[in-house]
Amino acid sequence: MALKFGLLVPQGWTMDLARIKDPVEAYETMTSVAQTADEVGFASAWLVDHFHTIPHPTPEVTFECWVTTAALARDTRTIRIGQMVTCNGYRHPALLAKMASTVDVLSHGRLNFGIGAGWYEHEYRAYGYDYPDAPERLRYLREAVQVIRTMWTQEEATFEGKYYQVRGAINQPKGVQQPHIPLLIGGSGEKVTLKLVAQYGDACNVGDDPATMKQKFAVLKEHCETVGRDYASIHRTSTTFCLMADSDEQALEQLPAERKASLGKSVITALIGSPETIRQRLATYEEAGVQELLMRFVDGTNLEGIRRFAREFIA
Secondary structure: OOOEEEEEOOOOOOOOOOOOOOHHHHHHHHHHHHHHHHHHOOOEEEEOOOOOOOOOOOOOOOOOHHHHHHHHHHHOOOOEEEEOOEEHHHOOHHHHHHHHHHHHHHOOOOEOEEEEOOOOHHHHHHOOOOOOOHHHHHHHHHHHHHHHHHHHHOOOEEEEOOOOEEEEEOOOOOOOOOOOOOEEEEOOOOOOHHHHHHHHOOEEEOOOOHHHHHHHHHHHHHHHHHHOOOHHHOEEEEEEEEEEOOOHHHHHHHOOHHHHHHHHHHHHOOEEEOHHHHHHHHHHHHHHOOOEEEEEEOOOOOHHHHHHHHHHHOO
16 A cells, blocks of 8 residues: 555643643654654644634643654654644744744754644734734735745745745855755635645645545646646645454444534444445545545554554554
8 A cells, every 4th residue: 555644642732631730741742643653653743723622622731833843853763743723814824934944953844844724713812913814814825925935035035925925034044954854735625725736735625525535636636737736746645544453343433422422423434443444535635636644543552452453454
């Protein structure tokens, strides 16, 4: 199977660390998940950019995304580290480009840079950020990705936009990877987001069932043809849940009721079931055009679940 596998690391935003009251122990638990994924051959580990739990804010441990990215880059050896995805509205893109360049160096060139328009209104307002409507957030994102690429490629970056202005910004070092750090744009919007991927992205993350993803990738290919971009040069990723058991029945029994309810019809396409069922579903993702599948394990701190998946599917 040519499909690569990534892991969404438990940070606390989904209450996955709620049972651990000591924040140091919670951090070390999170780190052990990334280190285990590194040891057993996962291609990538990903962090989510949230300041508190979702979909409802609670006073539980939630580690900040970029500080944690830097720490995990030093706590691991070969696995790539990325964000699924950085919220553009939380940090100025010139600063983000500088942060990413630094992390790429301290990881020895293992950074994936993921960014999106943002969506969690409560979090924006709780932390004092303005929350523009969706079309304007996408306009901010369009300028932001241009600023970031400019910071990574120009000796003195200059950009004059409606939302961002950069005037002679020096970004040294620019990172290790050439020609620059890979830039992943997250989102499935056909008219704007996938067009941004075709214009500026090195990778995309498209969610939903495999049949829908196949259609989204077809739209992305059309955008690539329109702007003169090689579709094959864009790394295509998606995200799903994983819970493996000896049988499908056991897996469904182990799936928490609230998770089953939130998955809805997606429970029949997520990686929930026996090894054979999961193998069949992986084939549908690959057939849809996914090159790397990023998984959130339902029991995210269970290291044996990660190891078992690797034994079954990562040779």
